[in-house]
Amino acid sequence: MATETYQVQGMTCGHCVSAVSSELGAVDGVTDVQVDLASGQVTVTSDAPLETETVRAAVDEAGFELVGS
Structure with missing residues:
Protein backbone atom coordinates (compact mmCIF):
# COMPACT_ATOMS: atom_id res chain seq x y z
CA MET A 1 0.00 0.00 0.00
CA ALA A 2 1.11 3.53 -0.75
CA THR A 3 -0.42 6.75 0.56
CA VAL A 35 -10.47 15.11 0.11
CA ASP A 36 -10.17 17.96 2.62
CA LEU A 37 -12.00 20.82 0.92
CA ALA A 38 -10.86 23.46 3.44
CA SER A 39 -7.14 22.80 2.89
CA GLY A 40 -7.32 21.57 -0.70
CA GLN A 41 -5.45 18.44 0.26
CA VAL A 42 -6.23 15.12 -1.39
CA THR A 43 -4.90 11.90 0.12
CA VAL A 44 -4.74 8.95 -2.25
CA THR A 45 -4.16 5.37 -1.12
CA SER A 46 -3.16 2.84 -3.77
CA ASP A 47 -1.82 -0.68 -4.16
CA ALA A 48 1.49 0.72 -5.41
CA PRO A 49 3.01 4.22 -5.71
CA LEU A 50 1.40 6.30 -8.44
CA GLU A 51 3.20 8.41 -10.99
CA THR A 52 2.61 12.12 -10.31
CA GLU A 53 1.61 12.61 -13.96
CA THR A 54 -1.14 9.98 -13.58
CA VAL A 55 -2.54 11.87 -10.59
CA ARG A 56 -2.16 15.21 -12.42
CA ALA A 57 -4.07 13.87 -15.44
CA ALA A 58 -6.96 12.67 -13.26
CA VAL A 59 -7.13 15.99 -11.39
CA ASP A 60 -7.01 17.87 -14.72
CA GLU A 61 -9.84 15.69 -16.06
CA ALA A 62 -11.92 16.71 -13.04
CA GLY A 63 -11.28 20.36 -13.95
CA PHE A 64 -8.75 21.26 -11.27
CA GLU A 65 -5.01 21.80 -10.94
CA LEU A 66 -2.45 19.76 -9.04
CA VAL A 67 -0.13 22.22 -7.27
CA GLY A 68 3.59 21.50 -7.11
CA SER A 69 5.26 18.15 -7.77
Missing part, protein backbone atom coordinates in the same frame (compact mmCIF):
# COMPACT_ATOMS: atom_id res chain seq x y z
CA GLU A 4 0.40 10.16 -0.85
CA THR A 5 -1.06 13.61 -0.19
CA TYR A 6 -1.41 16.18 -2.96
CA GLN A 7 -2.43 19.83 -3.04
CA VAL A 8 -5.27 20.58 -5.46
CA GLN A 9 -6.21 24.13 -6.44
CA GLY A 10 -9.67 25.37 -7.36
CA MET A 11 -12.01 23.16 -5.30
CA THR A 12 -14.77 25.23 -3.71
CA CYS A 13 -17.74 22.94 -3.01
CA GLY A 14 -19.01 19.42 -2.50
CA HIS A 15 -19.40 18.91 -6.24
CA CYS A 16 -15.69 19.70 -6.65
CA VAL A 17 -14.83 17.10 -4.01
CA SER A 18 -17.03 14.54 -5.76
CA ALA A 19 -15.47 15.22 -9.17
CA VAL A 20 -11.89 14.88 -7.88
CA SER A 21 -12.75 11.78 -5.83
CA SER A 22 -14.44 10.14 -8.80
CA GLU A 23 -11.59 10.77 -11.27
CA LEU A 24 -8.87 9.69 -8.85
CA GLY A 25 -10.90 6.69 -7.71
CA ALA A 26 -11.03 5.47 -11.31
CA VAL A 27 -7.22 5.30 -11.58
CA ASP A 28 -5.95 1.71 -11.65
CA GLY A 29 -4.77 0.60 -8.22
CA VAL A 30 -6.39 3.39 -6.21
CA THR A 31 -8.17 1.99 -3.16
CA ASP A 32 -9.18 5.17 -1.31
CA VAL A 33 -9.43 8.93 -1.87
CA GLN A 34 -9.91 11.43 0.95
Whole structure:
Protein backbone atom coordinates (compact mmCIF):
# COMPACT_ATOMS: atom_id res chain seq x y z
CA MET A 1 0.00 0.00 0.00
CA ALA A 2 1.11 3.53 -0.75
CA THR A 3 -0.42 6.75 0.56
CA GLU A 4 0.40 10.16 -0.85
CA THR A 5 -1.06 13.61 -0.19
CA TYR A 6 -1.41 16.18 -2.96
CA GLN A 7 -2.43 19.83 -3.04
CA VAL A 8 -5.27 20.58 -5.46
CA GLN A 9 -6.21 24.13 -6.44
CA GLY A 10 -9.67 25.37 -7.36
CA MET A 11 -12.01 23.16 -5.30
CA THR A 12 -14.77 25.23 -3.71
CA CYS A 13 -17.74 22.94 -3.01
CA GLY A 14 -19.01 19.42 -2.50
CA HIS A 15 -19.40 18.91 -6.24
CA CYS A 16 -15.69 19.70 -6.65
CA VAL A 17 -14.83 17.10 -4.01
CA SER A 18 -17.03 14.54 -5.76
CA ALA A 19 -15.47 15.22 -9.17
CA VAL A 20 -11.89 14.88 -7.88
CA SER A 21 -12.75 11.78 -5.83
CA SER A 22 -14.44 10.14 -8.80
CA GLU A 23 -11.59 10.77 -11.27
CA LEU A 24 -8.87 9.69 -8.85
CA GLY A 25 -10.90 6.69 -7.71
CA ALA A 26 -11.03 5.47 -11.31
CA VAL A 27 -7.22 5.30 -11.58
CA ASP A 28 -5.95 1.71 -11.65
CA GLY A 29 -4.77 0.60 -8.22
CA VAL A 30 -6.39 3.39 -6.21
CA THR A 31 -8.17 1.99 -3.16
CA ASP A 32 -9.18 5.17 -1.31
CA VAL A 33 -9.43 8.93 -1.87
CA GLN A 34 -9.91 11.43 0.95
CA VAL A 35 -10.47 15.11 0.11
CA ASP A 36 -10.17 17.96 2.62
CA LEU A 37 -12.00 20.82 0.92
CA ALA A 38 -10.86 23.46 3.44
CA SER A 39 -7.14 22.80 2.89
CA GLY A 40 -7.32 21.57 -0.70
CA GLN A 41 -5.45 18.44 0.26
CA VAL A 42 -6.23 15.12 -1.39
CA THR A 43 -4.90 11.90 0.12
CA VAL A 44 -4.74 8.95 -2.25
CA THR A 45 -4.16 5.37 -1.12
CA SER A 46 -3.16 2.84 -3.77
CA ASP A 47 -1.82 -0.68 -4.16
CA ALA A 48 1.49 0.72 -5.41
CA PRO A 49 3.01 4.22 -5.71
CA LEU A 50 1.40 6.30 -8.44
CA GLU A 51 3.20 8.41 -10.99
CA THR A 52 2.61 12.12 -10.31
CA GLU A 53 1.61 12.61 -13.96
CA THR A 54 -1.14 9.98 -13.58
CA VAL A 55 -2.54 11.87 -10.59
CA ARG A 56 -2.16 15.21 -12.42
CA ALA A 57 -4.07 13.87 -15.44
CA ALA A 58 -6.96 12.67 -13.26
CA VAL A 59 -7.13 15.99 -11.39
CA ASP A 60 -7.01 17.87 -14.72
CA GLU A 61 -9.84 15.69 -16.06
CA ALA A 62 -11.92 16.71 -13.04
CA GLY A 63 -11.28 20.36 -13.95
CA PHE A 64 -8.75 21.26 -11.27
CA GLU A 65 -5.01 21.80 -10.94
CA LEU A 66 -2.45 19.76 -9.04
CA VAL A 67 -0.13 22.22 -7.27
CA GLY A 68 3.59 21.50 -7.11
CA SER A 69 5.26 18.15 -7.77
